Amino acid sequence: MxxxxxxxxxxxxxxxxxxxxxAEAVIDHSAVRANVRTLVARAGVPLMAVVKADAFGHGAVPVARSCLAAGATWLGVTRIGEGVELRRAGLTAPLLAWLHDPALADLARAHAIDLSVSGAADLAAVARSHGVEPARIHLKLDTGMHRSGCPGEDWARLVRTSAELERAGIVRVVGIWSHLSHGGEPGAIATHRQLLMFRVGVAIARSGGLRPTVIHLANTAAVQSNPALTRHDLVRVGAGLFGIGEGLRPALTLRTKVxxxxxxxxxxxxxxxxxxxxxxxxxxxxxxxxxxxxxxxxxxxxxxxxxxxxxxxxxxxxxxxxxxxxxxxxxxxxxxxxxxxxxxxxxxxTARDWARWTGTNEHEIYTGIGHRVPRRHVREVTDEPATEGAAP
Incomplete structure (x- = not known):
């Protein structure tokens, strides 16, 4: 030839x-909203939409708006800067950041961003920050991931110090939380160990005088596999927003041309x-x-x-x-x-196909789409939903 x-x-x-x-990545917000509604119905409790990493590469601000319009009541991010972006866009829903530089605690307070606290150093940094109202914190217990969170042997001391600071009007313990290593496996031994440790940790916190507004543990996998076992007062959903999981619709199409x-x-x-x-x-x-x-x-x-x-x-x-x-x-x-x-x-x-071909997960496929690929949003929500309220 x-x-x-x-x-x-x-x-x-x-x-x-x-x-x-x-090339372009087209994000269909009707799919995002449908996924949120499905997951809210499955969970049976309020849902935190996790829009970290620019909403898994889908666009944090427009996705957050769609999630709130569809029934999410909280927003979750990893870094304080991600939370500031949402606040500057006018979003006022309760917002948690959980992996942050303690030196930026002032910035978080100025933008009404709740902070996760995993130990004495985190707590001290938040206590030193300046603001009119008490700093809003969520105490994180490490129940077995051995990643972030307070080790079990230090938990009682963290609870005691937090209670003292709360009585002094310096902090307000809004939440207690942890993260599951086998969220999609409700029968796994590791899951049952984590559930037991979490229940004990919450009991210790309450006996120490803390009265958190929200207890949260379940992620997308847990909501899909057994919400009744893990849901508590709030579920944190990231992957499911974008169609990762059974019965959910992928929201992103990546396309180019010959x-x-x-x-x-x-x-x-x-x-x-x-x-x-x-x-x-x-x-x-x-x-x-x-x-x-x-x-x-x-x-x-x-x-x-x-x-x-x-x-x-x-x-x-x-x-x-x-x-x-x-x-x-x-x-x-x-x-x-x-x-x-x-x-x-x-x-x-699909992203699932690409994950299989490359030996990874769908999360990495989506978050790996580069910044020079423009995102085009269709069927999006252009204004903050009126049903949102200021952080409680």
Whole structure:
């Protein structure tokens, strides 16, 4: 076969009206809202929408608005700066940040951000911060993750000091919480150990004079697997907002377009190091998205994309800015849409497929989508829902 090349002349084949026109991530907020409603119904208690890491790459502010409109009553983030972004956007719902620099406690208080406290150092930093009202804190007990949280042997002392500061009007203990290592496995021994330790920890806190407003433990996996066992006063849902989990709808579609097409004979090496070769006379389509945009290099030789109503495999190594797709004997055209991942309605790959191909989870696939891929929001909520209230 003689190699021929068709070069892009600028016709996209579909509308990419943001950025450089090479790729976009479309976030369907109707899916986000549907997921929130489903999870609220399953949990049977108020829901904290966890919009950390820019809402898993979906866009923190617009996603937070959709979640609140659909029935979430709290927002959760990891870092104080993420919370400040939400406050500056005008969102007033109760808001918790749980992995923070104690030196920024003043900033958190100024923006009405609740802080997680895992030990004496955290508590001291919050107590030193300045504000008219007591600092709002959630005491975190490590029940077995051995990650963040107060170790069990230090819990009684943390409770006692917190109660003293609360009586002095310096802090207000709003919540007590922990995190499950096997949230999707209600029958796991580790889960039952954590549940027992959490119950004991809450009892110690109450016997020490604390009266938290919310006790929270369950994450998305726990809400889906056994909410009655883990839900308490509040559930924290992150992954489920974006369609990660059974019975939920993925909200993000990552798409791009064909920018070059060439006919290539059998046996030709493709890409760096020629890790793959064509096995037949075929057509190769160049797609302008690579590992800088979130396409994992581990997908080399495994992944597929959706083009012209069918799946087609990647061929050759994933490059920083581009991948090559083997589209077979029938050529595609420059400008043809290419779906990298989506909800799977038409057979296109999903984030779950990409996670399987690359040996990771859907969370990493979504959060790995690079910043130079513009996000386009459809069916979003443009104003803060009137049903929200100021933090209680």
């Amino acid at each position: 003689t190699s021929t090349l068709e070069i892009n002349t600028g016709t996209s084949g579909f509308d990419l009206d943001i950025g450089d026109g090479l 920018v070059q097409v060439r006919a290539v004979a059998a046996g030709r090496g493709v890409g760096y190091n020629h890790v793959q070769r064509t096995t037949r006379d075929t057509h190769l389509a160049l797609v302008p998205i690579g590992y800088a945009d979130g396409i994992p290099r581990a997908a080399t030789g495994r992944a597929e994309v959706w083009v012209r109503g069918r799946r087609a495999p990647l061929i050759g190594e994933v490059s920083m800015d581009q991948v090559v797709v083997d589209v077979g004997p029938e050529p595609v055209a420059v400008g043809d849409p290419v779906v990298i991942l989506g909800p799977g309605d038409d057979g296109e790959p």
